[in-house]
Amino acid sequence: DTEVTQTPKHLVMGMTNKKSLKCEQHMGHRAMYWYKQKAKKPPELMFVYSYEKLSINESVPSRFSPECPNSSLLNLHLHALQPEDSALYLCASSETPMNTEAFFGQGTRLTVV
Amino acid sequence: GESVGLHLPTLSVQEGDNSIINCAYSNSASDYFIWYKQESGKGPQFIIDIRSNMDKRQGQRVTVLLNKTVKHLSLQIAATQPGDSAVYFCAESQGGSEKLVFGKGTKLTVNP
Numbered sequence: 001d002t003e004v005t006q007t008p009k010h011l012v013m014g015m016t017n018k019k020s021l022k023c024e025q026h027m028g029h030r031a032m033y034w035y036k037q038k039a040k041k042p043p044e045l046m047f048v049y050s051y052e053k054l055s056i057n058e059s060v061p062s063r064f065s066p067e068c069p070n071s072s073l074l075n076l077h078l079h080a081l082q083p084e085d086s087a088l089y090l091c092a093s094s095e096t097p098m099n100t101e102a103f104f105g106q107g108t109r110l111t112v113v
Numbered sequence: 114g115e116s117v118g119l120h121l122p123t124l125s126v127q128e129g130d131n132s133i134i135n136c137a138y139s140n141s142a143s144d145y146f147i148w149y150k151q152e153s154g155k156g157p158q159f160i161i162d163i164r165s166n167m168d169k170r171q172g173q174r175v176t177v178l179l180n181k182t183v184k185h186l187s188l189q190i191a192a193t194q195p196g197d198s199a200v201y202f203c204a205e206s207q208g209g210s211e212k213l214v215f216g217k218g219t220k221l222t223v224n225p
């Protein structure tokens with residue numbers, strides 16, 4: 001199994017809603033990542049989890065809250081988002097946190113209304 | 114066909130031609146590089162990687178060249194096919210860093 005699975009594929013939420021994005025991998029990878037990608041732009045790193053601990057937060061607003069319940073799962077909790085937060089949210093994993101190939105999921109297309 | 118990388122975001126080639134996609138990186142401490150292919154509506158897909166102790170690496174129909182002197186990376190695709198149409202990103206990682214940073218990307222269109 002070389003897949004990173006993200007759910008849901010699409011999400012529409014209001015600015016007062018609370019929702020969560022989920023990511024799962026069963027490759028035994030010990031690093032997991034959240035990226036945000038706007039249209040026609042490259043993915044931008046948001047968070048890195050290394051051995052289930054948050055190791056990098058790229059100054060992401062607190063309305064985005066990551067969680068790593070175990071080595072296979074990664075969540076991104078969303079609360080009080082703004083329309084400009086609408087984007088493709090990509091999860092990735094790699095065998096180790098440094099200098100190894102990262103596998104990406106298909107992303108969650110988020111629209112904030 | 115050849116792109117000049119970050120400042121020319123599109124490249125159009127004929128089917129069967131060779132394509133060259135370029136990428137300039139800025140961090141001289143970067144020592145690991147990956148090329149990703151991203152099709153519309155999908156996540157980035159790994160193509161090939163190279164470490165800074167190498168100048169060239171070949172895969173199936175693809176070759177990556179690394180010139181550390183001028184901080185330049187290129188992806189060569191041989192006998193380009195319509196299925197190669199996508200946006201191609203280079204990504205770099207600095208030694209000892211957990212960050213993988215993406216370049217701006219080049220959109221490749223293959224005309225039949």
